[in-house]
Amino acid sequence: MTDKNNMEKMARDFLDLWQKQLNSTMKEPDIAGEMMRNMQAMQQKFFEGGNVTAQPDVSEHGDDELRKLDQRIRACEQRLDALERKSKSRGGKSSKSDK
Amino acid sequence: MPWSGNLKAEAENLLSQISDPIEFQKQVAEEASNRLASVMQGLQNFGEFEYKKASEDLPSIWQEGSTRLIDYGGETNSPIALFVPSLINRAYILDLSEERSMLKFLASQNIRCLLLDWGDPRQGEKNYTLEDYIKRLGRAIEAVGKPVALVGYCMGGLMAMATALRDNKNVKALSLLATPWDFHSKDVDRLPLNEATVQFFSHLWESAETVPGMAVYQLFYLMNPWLVHDKYARFAEMDPKSEKARAFFEREFWLNDDVALTAEVAKECFVDWAVYNTPMEGKWQVEGNTVKPEEVAQPTLIAIPKADRIVPPLSASPLSVMIPNAETIYSPSGHIGMIVGSTAENSLWTPLANWLQKL
Numbered sequence: 001m002t003d004k005n006n007m008e009k010m011a012r013d014f015l016d017l018w019q020k021q022l023n024s025t026m027k028e029p030d031i032a033g034e035m036m037r038n039m040q041a042m043q044q045k046f047f048e049g050g051n052v053t054a055q056p057d058v059s060e061h062g063d064d065e066l067r068k069l070d071q072r073i074r075a076c077e078q079r080l081d082a083l084e085r086k087s088k089s090r091g092g093k094s095s096k097s098d099k
Numbered sequence: 100m101p102w103s104g105n106l107k108a109e110a111e112n113l114l115s116q117i118s119d120p121i122e123f124q125k126q127v128a129e130e131a132s133n134r135l136a137s138v139m140q141g142l143q144n145f146g147e148f149e150y151k152k153a154s155e156d157l158p159s160i161w162q163e164g165s166t167r168l169i170d171y172g173g174e175t176n177s178p179i180a181l182f183v184p185s186l187i188n189r190a191y192i193l194d195l196s197e198e199r200s201m202l203k204f205l206a207s208q209n210i211r212c213l214l215l216d217w218g219d220p221r222q223g224e225k226n227y228t229l230e231d232y233i234k235r236l237g238r239a240i241e242a243v244g245k246p247v248a249l250v251g252y253c254m255g256g257l258m259a260m261a262t263a264l265r266d267n268k269n270v271k272a273l274s275l276l277a278t279p280w281d282f283h284s285k286d287v288d289r290l291p292l293n294e295a296t297v298q299f300f301s302h303l304w305e306s307a308e309t310v311p312g313m314a315v316y317q318l319f320y321l322m323n324p325w326l327v328h329d330k331y332a333r334f335a336e337m338d339p340k341s342e343k344a345r346a347f348f349e350r351e352f353w354l355n356d357d358v359a360l361t362a363e364v365a366k367e368c369f370v371d372w373a374v375y376n377t378p379m380e381g382k383w384q385v386e387g388n389t390v391k392p393e394e395v396a397q398p399t400l401i402a403i404p405k406a407d408r409i410v411p412p413l414s415a416s417p418l419s420v421m422i423p424n425a426e427t428i429y430s431p432s433g434h435i436g437m438i439v440g441s442t443a444e445n446s447l448w449t450p451l452a453n454w455l456q457k458l
């Protein structure tokens with residue numbers, strides 16, 4: 001084996017060892033704990049932004065019709081809420097006038 | 100760099116042979132650069148594939164919230180197998196592609212296959228516990244209207260077993276594929292699960308109603324920081340037109356198609372199960388009853404993949420001993436390879452089909 005080939009092999013062996021070293025480091029509870037704390041800190045901003053709940057309300061596997069139906073039901077619920085509020089406020093006035 | 104105990108001698112031996120440190124540094128930098136380039140090439144190749152689902156338009160025979168029961172067809176008098184996948188990954192691993200579909204194979208063997216697709220938690224489901232999902236599974240079984248064999252994969256196996264224990268009438272048989280029981284088995288290196296893990300997850304579920312799949316995957320990457328590097332470097336070496344490359348792509352596509360868990364389910368899986376090992380400790384309860392494998396009355400087929408790093412054999416094997424009527428088969432593959440790998444047809448699909456036909 002030439003010196004160059006030998007050096008290339010040693011470089012490969014060194015990097016393989018380094019990868020093993022990093023793997024074994026992650027098995028140490030203190031290091032793993034620290035990594036988790038770091039991950040937590042990195043994610044903090046993301047989670048505080050509320051993006052984590054940005055899952056679609058309808059499964060991605062559901063079809064568009066289901067999604068549209070879901071939207072229409074929500075719109076209906078909002079209109080019903082608005083009507084109920086109006087009705088209550090009218091009811092309140094009439095009860096006062098009854099007195 | 101302080102080397103770990105078992106690597107120290109090897110590293111010192113290697114470093115002592117270096118005659119030209121500057122040339123060595125140069126070679127290390129070049130090798131590192133080549134490795135990185137391989138990974139980048141692998142990622143680029145990955146982006147050029149397109150995923151084609153095996154089945155797009157199969158009918159659902161039942162739906163509740165985000166969960167559907169998909170019908171793979173078959174004769175009405177065929178044995179019915181209801182498949183329960185994990186909540187952590189998507190259901191379609193059981194029907195990954197035209198070439199790799201366990202469900203299509205079983206359907207061709209005169210088994211009526213029904214696949215429970217849990218879906219993503221919607222509004223109204225985001226506070227769901229495992230128990231809520233297990234009760235939902237019970238309602239899906241009732242909707243079938245005939246006794247079924249429940250086939251659970253991974254944590255779906257635990258949910259299937261809990262259901263089999265509470266419904267001896269509608270669940271006539273049970274099969275557990277790569278299903279964990281002892282979460283502290285010693286046959287693989289595990290991420291040290293301790294209070295830091297508990298805090299990590301506590302933060303996730305206190306911050307949001309659902310925990311994204313990517314947060315869960317980060318734990319796997321912590322266990323093996325070179326996982327992605329090694330996989331994609333190997334992928335770069337494959338002929339992009341080869342069947343091997345296509346199989347790799349399909350698996351990775353599925354793995355990265357992440358699904359959210361409800362915060363409560365994440366807590367039960369990653370703290371109660373993984374940190375405190377509640378199933379093996381006899382402390383996992385559903386509807387106030389401890390889940391006891393020794394009380395499973397149905398005939399049971401357990402499939403254990405010998406090369407599984409996610410649910411290692413010693414995590415699954417206690418169930419073979421505890422369940423009274425259990426028969427165990429082994430696959431030479433890993434956790435996913437057992438379902439979609441090149442040996443899957445011989446080591447799992449066919450034995451499972453034979454077992455289901457005899458019920």
